[in-house]
Amino acid sequence: MSYGPHDLSYTAAGSRYERISYRRTGNSGLDLPAFSFGLWQKFGTDYSPAxxxxxxxxxxxxxxxxxxNADRYGPPHRAAQQNFGRVLGTDLARYRDELILSTKxxxxxxxxxxxxxxxxxxxxTSLDHSLRDLGTDYVDIFYHHSPDSGTPLEETVGALVSAVQQGKALYIGISNYLPERAHAAAExxxxxxxxxxxxxxxYSIYDRRPERNGLLETADQDGFGVIVYSPLAQGLLTxxxxxxIPAGARAQNSTFLSPDVIDETYRARTSELAKLxxxxxxxxxxxxxxxxLRRPExxxxxIGASSTAQLDHNIAAVDFPDLTDDELALIDEHGIHGTGLNL
Structure with missing residues (x-):
C-alpha cells in the first residue's frame, strides 16, 4: 500500500487485527496491542513529515x-503531538474509535x-494544549509523566481524576513512579x-528495575497494567x-545514550545474547x-521506528516460539542489569 505524501485516500488494511495479539490491561476492560507505538524520538520537526x-x-x-505521545516529545516540545495530529486529521480521523491515544x-x-x-x-493546562495539538476532544489515556515530590500526591491525583470527570481522558496512567508511590496513587x-x-x-534485559524493585508485583496486587519503554535499551539490545559506533547512530547525538557505555564489557555480553x-x-x-513481553504483568x-522496514522487523518478534527455561537462564547469565546504562 502506498503512503506517499500526496496520497490522502488512505484505507486501513482489512487484516490489521490478524497480525499481533491484544492483551488485557490489568483489571480493566481495555485491551492493548502487544506492541504500542511511541513517538518519543524521530517525530519532531527535524524528520520528514512524509x-x-x-x-x-x-x-x-x-x-x-x-x-x-507526550507534551515534551519533539523537538521542539509538542511537535510530535502536532505531527501526529496532522496524520490523525488527514488519514485516521474515521478510525478514531479504533485508536488508543495517550499523552503525558x-x-x-x-x-x-x-x-x-x-x-x-x-x-x-498541558492536557488542554495536547488536545489542541492532536486535534481531538479526548485522549484515551492521560499520564503523569514523572513523580513530583514537591506537590502533594493528592493534588496530582485530583487533577488526573478531573481530566476523566471532564471527559478529556478515558483512563489514567502514571510513569516512572517507584512502587510505593505507585501504590499510593492507585489507592x-x-x-x-x-x-x-x-x-x-x-524495562529491558539490561534494565531490570521493575522486577528488582517490586513494581511488577505492585502492578499485579493493585490491578494496573504495565507498558514498558526502551525495551531495546536505546538500541543497545541490537x-x-x-x-x-556506526556513523549517524543514536550514541553519537542522543542525550539518552552515551558512547562511553559501549565498551568491551557491553560488547562481550551483547555478542552472547546475539548468538542466542x-x-x-x-x-x-x-x-x-x-x-x-514474557511477564504477564x-x-x-x-517501540519506535525510523522506517517501515524497521517497524516490520520488530513486529515480527511475535512470529517466534516462546523462550524456553534454558534460554531464559542464558539471558540471565549474559544480560546483566545495568549493562551500558550507567545504573
Missing part, C-alpha cells in the same frame, strides 16, 4: 492501535513553574472511582554497536522484545 506519516499508517495496518504531562517543557510538575495547574485513584489503568516504566538470538533464527532486537511494549 516518512512520519508512512510509519504511523504502517503501524496501524499492522494492528498497532495504541500511539503514545509533568516533565519540564519550559522555564515557567507551570510548565512542569504535578500541580493541578500544570497537568490540566487514591481507586477511592475516587477512577482506577489506575497503567504504569509506564523503563547488533548496531557490536563492532563500534541467531540460534533461534531471530535478531537480538526480536529476542529482547519477546523477553519483556506487562501489557504492551513501546
Amino acid at each position: 516518512t512520519q506519516r508512512e510509519i504511523i499508517l504502517r503501524a496501524f495496518d499492522l494492528g498497532i492501535t495504541h500511539f503514545d 504531562a509533568g516533565n519540564p517543557i519550559g522555564p515557567s513553574p507551570y510548565l512542569r510538575g504535578g500541580s493541578r495547574k500544570s497537568l490540566l 487514591l485513584l481507586r477511592a475516587a472511582g477512577v482506577p489506575l489503568l497503567i504504569h509506564q516504566a523503563r 547488533d548496531k554497536y557490536l563492532d563500534g 538470538a541467531a540460534a533461534r533464527g531471530q535478531s537480538l532486537a526480536q529476542l529482547a522484545l519477546q523477553w519483556v 506487562v501489557t504492551s511494549a513501546l
